[in-house]
Amino acid sequence: LGEKITARAHTNIALVKYWGKENEQLIIPANSSLSLTLDEFYTDTSVQFAESLNSDEITLNGNSVTDDKITKFMDIIRKKTNINTFARIESTNHVPTSAGLASSASAYAALAAAGSKAAGLNLSEKDLSRLARRGSGSATRSIFGGFAAWNKGTDDESSYGYSIEDPVKMDINMIAIILDNQPKKISSRKGMKISIETSPYYQSWIQQTTADFQTIKDAIKENDFTTLGKTAELNAMRMHSLTLSSNPSYLYINADSLEVINMVKELRENGVECYYTMDAGPNVKIICQNDKISEITDKLSDKFSSNQIKVSGPGEGIKYL
Ligand code: DP6
DSSP: OOOOEEEEEEEEEEEEOOOOEEETTTTEESSOEEEEEEEEEEEEEEEEEOTTOSSOEEEETTEEEOOHHHHHHHHHHHHHHTOOOOEEEEEEEESOTTSSSOHHHHHHHHHHHHHHHHTTOOOOHHHHHHHHHHHOGGGGGGGSOSEEEEEOOSSTTTOEEEEEESSOOSOOEEEEEOSOOSOOSSOHHHHHHHHHHHOTTHHHHHHHHHHHHHHHHHHHHTTOHHHHHHHHHHHHHHHHHHHHTSSSOOOOOOHHHHHHHHHHHHHHHTTOOOEEEEOSSSOEEEEEOGGGHHHHHHHHTTTSOGGGEEEEOBOOOOEEO
16 A cells, blocks of 8 residues: 556447446446447546545646545445545546546546555456446446447446457547537436436337447457448437437537538548547547548548547557556
């Protein structure tokens, strides 16, 4: 105890989305999900327990903050290990925070890895993913590189992440278009709760998403980019239709998002194969293969500046620095 441990976790973008919890406290999802971990977006977090502290001392991107979610998460680690010491936590995000680029995924994956090791635990990847899940559901998948999945499960033991394929064989990239890096107005936590409780379409979402999971898993095995892209795009829009059909309804798609969606459709009509996906914010992620990147970024640059356009290939799983 007392050693400073630093871990790096990359963010992931779901191809089959998680949108709703069966158990809010343990973060057990209503469906299994599947993602691609990205190389260019990551979080570095260090944790050091120190007897001298009266509370957790948290620094995010160089700013000292208080964050109840992080302290609660650290309490889970303290409870597991019978440690009653607070910790110094320093985290640097190489992801625009709260902009639907799933920064909570890399954040809690890195915190789970650094925190558990600093507390003297030596967890397997599966157990690390279970721990990361308690911070944020999507973090479950960020323990793994490449294509990863989160098995829904029914309790703390059976709800975990696993690798589908790493390193990735498929030629696949994501182009993130940063349309707004302000914190989102309706958090995914709040949004998915409204949807599971009020959308009349929620049960059909579960059915459809179960089928999408199998389709994308098979497409990965068969190196079938077209099926993967089409299915991921449909799955994302079906998730967003849950937001519109909720009471009260809410929406992450804004005018700029629509503009990107229309650009993707136009590119496709002109023979440039690409697909789009969106999470709990207005940013759009375009899924494409290597030889299409420059045509797509050229088109995007008619409307967006180069620092709004970020290209990434598949990234690796959790590592200690
Ligand atoms: C749209 O993992 O941020 O990105 O578990 O409440 O922290 P909490 O939610 P979070 O939700 C992610 C939602 C999503 C889809 C996905 O990543 O699967």
